[in-house]
Amino acid sequence: MSSDKTRQHRVICGWRALWVIRGHLSQRAYLLFALTGLLLPLAGWWWLSASGLMDKVFMPGPVDVLSRLYSWFNDDDLLGDMWISTYRVAAGFTLSAVLAIPLGIMIGTYRPVQALLEPLTDFIRYMPAVAFIPLVMLWVGIDESSKIAIIFIGTFFQMVLMIAEDVRRVPVTQIEAAQTMGATRSEIVSRVIVQSAKPALLDTLRVTMGWAWTYLVVAELVAANSGLGYAILRAQRFMQTDKIFAGIILIGLIGLAIDQLFRWLHRKSFPWLYKK
Amino acid sequence: MDIKIRIEKACKTFGEGSITALQEVCLDIGSNEFVTFVGASGCGKSTLLRCIAGLETLSSGSIKVDGTPISGPGVDRAMVFQHYSLYPWLTVMDNIKFTRQLQINLEDITSADVEAASGRADALIDLMGLNHVKNSYPNQLSGGMQQRVAIARALLPRPQILLMDEPFGALDAQTREVMHDMILHVSKLEKTTIVFVTHDVEEAIYLGQRVVVMAPRPGRIDSICPVNLPAQRNQDMKLSAEFMQQKKAILTRIRETAGVHTDLELLARMTKPADNN
Ligand SMILES: Nc1ncnc2c1ncn2[C@@H]1O[C@H](COP(=O)(O)OP(=O)(O)OP(=O)(O)O)[C@@H](O)[C@H]1O
Numbered sequence: 001m002s003s004d005k006t007r008q009h010r011v012i013c014g015w016r017a018l019w020v021i022r023g024h025l026s027q028r029a030y031l032l033f034a035l036t037g038l039l040l041p042l043a044g045w046w047w048l049s050a051s052g053l054m055d056k057v058f059m060p061g062p063v064d065v066l067s068r069l070y071s072w073f074n075d076d077d078l079l080g081d082m083w084i085s086t087y088r089v090a091a092g093f094t095l096s097a098v099l100a101i102p103l104g105i106m107i108g109t110y111r112p113v114q115a116l117l118e119p120l121t122d123f124i125r126y127m128p129a130v131a132f133i134p135l136v137m138l139w140v141g142i143d144e145s146s147k148i149a150i151i152f153i154g155t156f157f158q159m160v161l162m163i164a165e166d167v168r169r170v171p172v173t174q175i176e177a178a179q180t181m182g183a184t185r186s187e188i189v190s191r192v193i194v195q196s197a198k199p200a201l202l203d204t205l206r207v208t209m210g211w212a213w214t215y216l217v218v219a220e221l222v223a224a225n226s227g228l229g230y231a232i233l234r235a236q237r238f239m240q241t242d243k244i245f246a247g248i249i250l251i252g253l254i255g256l257a258i259d260q261l262f263r264w265l266h267r268k269s270f271p272w273l274y275k276k
Numbered sequence: 277m278d279i280k281i282r283i284e285k286a287c288k289t290f291g292e293g294s295i296t297a298l299q300e301v302c303l304d305i306g307s308n309e310f311v312t313f314v315g316a317s318g319c320g321k322s323t324l325l326r327c328i329a330g331l332e333t334l335s336s337g338s339i340k341v342d343g344t345p346i347s348g349p350g351v352d353r354a355m356v357f358q359h360y361s362l363y364p365w366l367t368v369m370d371n372i373k374f375t376r377q378l379q380i381n382l383e384d385i386t387s388a389d390v391e392a393a394s395g396r397a398d399a400l401i402d403l404m405g406l407n408h409v410k411n412s413y414p415n416q417l418s419g420g421m422q423q424r425v426a427i428a429r430a431l432l433p434r435p436q437i438l439l440m441d442e443p444f445g446a447l448d449a450q451t452r453e454v455m456h457d458m459i460l461h462v463s464k465l466e467k468t469t470i471v472f473v474t475h476d477v478e479e480a481i482y483l484g485q486r487v488v489v490m491a492p493r494p495g496r497i498d499s500i501c502p503v504n505l506p507a508q509r510n511q512d513m514k515l516s517a518e519f520m521q522q523k524k525a526i527l528t529r530i531r532e533t534a535g536v537h538t539d540l541e542l543l544a545r546m547t548k549p550a551d552n553n
Pocket residue numbers: 290291295296297315316317318319320321322323324475495
């Protein structure tokens with residue numbers, strides 16, 4: 001009987017231990033919670049679609065979506081859509097990053113550059129990128145470059161400001177230490193500021209990559225005849241709700257995969273942050 | 277004694293002249309001297325040290341090293357900060373060798389120089405007791421170990437002057453004692469002139485040949501106290517009557533200049549039982 005009691009006690013302890021503020025969670029418990037969090041909505045969706053409470057046209061079930069995905073893959077060039085969308089995101093995002101990184105570093109390092117560019121960037125950042133679409137279509141046309149341009153407009157200005165902020169967060173003692181050791185200005189930038197800000201920069205890229213996908217879909221919804229966003233739009237026209245679902249979930253999965261890739265790269269590139 | 281650093285009427289103001297951090301500070305510091313600075317918070321200790329380092333420029337007056345006025349930071353003056361100055365992305369060894377990567381140390385370099393520098397890095401690692409952690413990253417080390425790395429890094433290019441701003445401020449008492457004897461050893465071995473800022477009067481007396489007491493608002497030198505302890509220090513001296521007396525005298529000066537004191541009467545009133553009101 002007493003052993004029964006201690007076991008009960010231990011169970012309570014285990015349950016309580018989970019709710020310690022900023023507590024520790026074992027790998028197994030983490031997996032359990034994560035799976036519950038993922039499977040519960042899936043089950044709910046399944047039940048909702050199977051129960052017949054909602055019309056199949058408006059609420060297709062997971063099986064419908066899967067079979068639609070299959071036929072999309074076989075008959076409708078799913079891979080082609082994925083490829084062109086990924087290409088647009090990659091191109092727009094890379095263009096943004098290539099320009100934003102040096103500019104952000106300059107803004108975060110040199111006060112005159114900050115004074116010159118930051119207020120302007122701040123101003124443009126508040127203009128909705130989506131509203132530029134008609135203008136972009138007029139100026140750039142409706143070929144690939146217009147989609148890339150919209151992704152660029154959507155991500156570039158945010159990226160510049162975030163990178164400048166990352167650079168400004170470099171501890172001033174790290175910079176002063178280099179000065180007292182006789183480092184030149186360019187050495188301080190390349191050997192201290194950039195090195196110190198690198199992990200934060202990669203995180204900024206990871207976050208803005210998510211926005212790039214959002215702007216991709218916006219661009220494809222209004223100005224494209226291929227890609228995942230366009231497929232979603234066309235599916236709506238033909239009342240193919242299951243295809244809309246499939247497209248949305250697919251974009252989510254691609255985003256998740258890219259996000260994980262960035263995290264993996266972070267762990268590989270900055271081992272000192274993960275060694276304790 | 278030759279004069280290494282000559283500070284002449286050094287003035288420094290901040291905020292368009294509204295804050296006088298240093299007012300006409302004059303001081304000569306000798307070659308291979310160990311000078312410590314104490315004083316109430318805000319009396320300009322850090323500012324003076326940063327001016328010597330060349331990280332701040334004086335509003336007026338001058339600081340000369342070997343007779344030459346300084347203009348900006350230089351490799352003859354190394355600085356050890358209180359914390360966060362190590363490079364977390366470099367291992368202990370690479371942090372210590374950081375200066376070797378800089379252009380200034382790469383001009384006219386011979387393979388003998390490279391070898392000598394690498395030998396010196398190893399010697400410093402031994403001296404600081406860092407051998408078992410030389411491939412670790414700074415955030416894997418305790419605060420005391422990190423400061424040893426920072427000191428080793430500062431010493432690598434054989435600076436003539438070592439400037440230290442509360443370098444042991446964040447360390448526990450035991451680690452501090454070890455660091456004190458270590459830095460005294462270094463100053464004898466390397467013949468470095470050391471300017472050392474601290475809050476801790478005991479530390480200032482134990483380390484310094486002279487203790488400079490500064491006073492705030494405006495920041496200035498209040499008094500200079502030569503320390504009359506045997507050159508070879510040991511921890512027991514901290515208990516000697518002489519040490520105690522000097523500590524008391526300096527603490528009194530700091531208290532008098534600080535301009536803040538505890539209002540005992542007010543405290544008593546605050547803690548009075550409620551029914552007395
Ligand atoms: N960059 C700055 N801008 C404006 N005021 C400053 C700056 N640096 C220092 N001060 C002011 O100058 C005065 C002296 O500061 P300093 O940091 O030198 O004092 P300190 O003796 O080192 O104090 P502590 O013991 O607290 O470290 C203070 O009043 C401080 O507020």
